[in-house]
Amino acid sequence: MKLQAIKTDRLYVKVAAQLSKLVSDGVISPGSRLPSERELAQKLNVSRPSVREAMIALELSGIVEIRTGSGVYVKEKKAFLVNEDKGTGPFEILEIRSILESEACALAAKNITDEQIQQLKDTIIEMDEEEKRPDSSEKADWKFHSIIAEASQNSAISSVINWLWELRNQSDLSSVFAARLREEGVHPSIQDHKDIVAALESRDSQKAKQAMLKHIEKATAAAATYFESDPFSKIKL
Numbered sequence: 001m002k003l004q005a006i007k008t009d010r011l012y013v014k015v016a017a018q019l020s021k022l023v024s025d026g027v028i029s030p031g032s033r034l035p036s037e038r039e040l041a042q043k044l045n046v047s048r049p050s051v052r053e054a055m056i057a058l059e060l061s062g063i064v065e066i067r068t069g070s071g072v073y074v075k076e077k078k079a080f081l082v083n084e085d086k087g088t089g090p091f092e093i094l095e096i097r098s099i100l101e102s103e104a105c106a107l108a109a110k111n112i113t114d115e116q117i118q119q120l121k122d123t124i125i126e127m128d129e130e131e132k133r134p135d136s137s138e139k140a141d142w143k144f145h146s147i148i149a150e151a152s153q154n155s156a157i158s159s160v161i162n163w164l165w166e167l168r169n170q171s172d173l174s175s176v177f178a179a180r181l182r183e184e185g186v187h188p189s190i191q192d193h194k195d196i197v198a199a200l201e202s203r204d205s206q207k208a209k210q211a212m213l214k215h216i217e218k219a220t221a222a223a224a225t226y227f228e229s230d231p232f233s234k235i236k237l
Helices: 011-024 037-044 048-062 089-110 116-131 139-149 154-172 172-183 191-200 207-227
Strands: 064-067 069-073
Touching: 011 037, 037 048, 048 064, 048 069, 048 089, 048 172, 048 207, 069 191, 089 139, 089 154, 089 172, 089 191, 089 207, 116 139, 116 191, 139 154, 139 191, 154 172, 172 207, 191 207
Parallel strands: none
Antiparallel strands: 064 069
16 A cells, blocks of 8 residues: 655645646736735735745746846746745744744843843844855854843743754745845844843843844844835845
């Protein structure tokens, strides 16, 4: 008896597969501009982040081209359908980070040491220096968030937060999108990170939580404008 493994596709894979079939069947012709993110989300009854991640998957497959400030356009009629899971999407990762890291920051405000506060300030300087290099990375940004996770004094939280950052690098969908944002000049906001440190230094849990939440919400909004009508290059993460 030959059995096939049961596989549950991520939602964005299902969205991408449906849209790529419309292209393959000629329902959507090359050169056409796809409907807006909002319209697609409504018609497909999915969240807007799922639509964004489907667009990234379609672009990685060479089916569409995302033109910043203009929209998403069909490049060519493909003979195959997009049904490959390219990893966890960047917007899903940002969503869980907003929940987990904001609470971790609140805990860190109660437990953080003066030494860790100084480490965060030093890391911001590193982050600023990274941005000035053409091969800028996000190592300092990861280090910053990792220090806060450690300062929460909850090893489980610290492990999960670091795993989320590793997941972003391991996922084709997330890593390619992050690289594209960097190429467009979108980098972590230095001021946001300074605000987080100030809140932690005051040992105010609520302020720390809000500062982190605001930072990740701004990062999500900046990343989302990649699919909107306004250029996102002026927006800082």
